[in-house]
Amino acid sequence: MADTKKKQLNAGKLITDWAAVIAVVFLLVFFSAKMPDTFATGANFTTIFRSIAVTTVMAMGLTMTLAVGGFDLSAGSTATMASFILMSLLIWYDMNVWLAILLTIAGTLLITLCTMFLIVVCKIPDLLATCAMMFFLDGLSLTYSGGGAISAGMPRPDGSQSLGGVPTVLKTMGTSPTIIVIMVAVVIFVHIFLNYTKYGRYIYGVGGNRTAARLSGIPVQKYRILAGLMAGTFIALAGILVASRNQSAQINGAAAFSMPALSAVFIGRSVAGQGKPNAVGTLIGATLVGVLDNGLVMMSVPYYSLNAIKGVVLAIALASAYYTTKEE
Numbered sequence: 001m002a003d004t005k006k007k008q009l010n011a012g013k014l015i016t017d018w019a020a021v022i023a024v025v026f027l028l029v030f031f032s033a034k035m036p037d038t039f040a041t042g043a044n045f046t047t048i049f050r051s052i053a054v055t056t057v058m059a060m061g062l063t064m065t066l067a068v069g070g071f072d073l074s075a076g077s078t079a080t081m082a083s084f085i086l087m088s089l090l091i092w093y094d095m096n097v098w099l100a101i102l103l104t105i106a107g108t109l110l111i112t113l114c115t116m117f118l119i120v121v122c123k124i125p126d127l128l129a130t131c132a133m134m135f136f137l138d139g140l141s142l143t144y145s146g147g148g149a150i151s152a153g154m155p156r157p158d159g160s161q162s163l164g165g166v167p168t169v170l171k172t173m174g175t176s177p178t179i180i181v182i183m184v185a186v187v188i189f190v191h192i193f194l195n196y197t198k199y200g201r202y203i204y205g206v207g208g209n210r211t212a213a214r215l216s217g218i219p220v221q222k223y224r225i226l227a228g229l230m231a232g233t234f235i236a237l238a239g240i241l242v243a244s245r246n247q248s249a250q251i252n253g254a255a256a257f258s259m260p261a262l263s264a265v266f267i268g269r270s271v272a273g274q275g276k277p278n279a280v281g282t283l284i285g286a287t288l289v290g291v292l293d294n295g296l297v298m299m300s301v302p303y304y305s306l307n308a309i310k311g312v313v314l315a316i317a318l319a320s321a322y323y324t325t326k327e328e
Helices: 003-018 019-034 041-066 075-092 097-121 126-145 168-173 178-194 198-210 210-214 220-246 253-267 277-298 302-328
Strands: none
Touching: 019 302, 041 075, 041 178, 041 198, 041 220, 041 253, 041 277, 075 097, 075 126, 075 220, 075 253, 097 126, 097 220, 168 178, 168 220, 178 198, 178 220, 198 210, 198 220, 198 253, 210 220, 253 277, 277 302
16 A cells, blocks of 8 residues: 555656656647647747747746745846847947947846845845836836837937947847757756856755855855846846847837746746756746747637636646645
């Protein structure tokens, strides 16, 4: 009797540990059976990976944040601000693209430091601090751009003529296969950093038990700031990719990626029974969101029903993740 119960528990744990992967496989099989000539094609799979690239890169930043025990509601607003900084430097001032990218990342890291000041120094809970930054950055983006988008040919807010345009290099970054290569490179980097370096292990230690980490001699605040700055870098990169895809900076241009990115991180926690944010699991979570979205659109599901269906599937996946964590 005991052996039977143990086998049942092991089988249940196996299912919950790999629920996200099972869900991805199920959706691939289901949509391929329904639409073999359109869904199950190399071109469409490339489209799926291209569509999840921004979500995945942003989710890698959130993976760093959650790994250290934090939380970030402002990722979409931060990425939007990054896209405005980049496009203003390129279009308004005709700056070299690589210098503009570096300054964009630097500006985003400055924003991240302001957020970390609120969290680490002022002791404001992550949820409240990042919520405040979200509203601030949304307003700052509008103020900086003069209340509109920034695109080639448009004048500056003061009415003067813009000097530059969108370079070919930036346009290429938002197209496949370049954007997919960038996504894969970021996932590999985060995976190696978190699992095979002492800094990653310290970040997990801080996220697992802050008090125990401090008593073990780990400089907790230092690693919280390190994780925040790394997250800011990836979120800046997500904003750059959004600008590349749109070839402009749009109001709330990256906001739509924030919730799918958070969902991807939480779904990925359960993969392989890790019970913590991890790069591979986050990629699988983002793939689940991307496959589901792509398949529903191709099945011509009414647009007003898309979010409801996606919400149900994601809720099941998230329930599996938390159920696994609870059991452990």
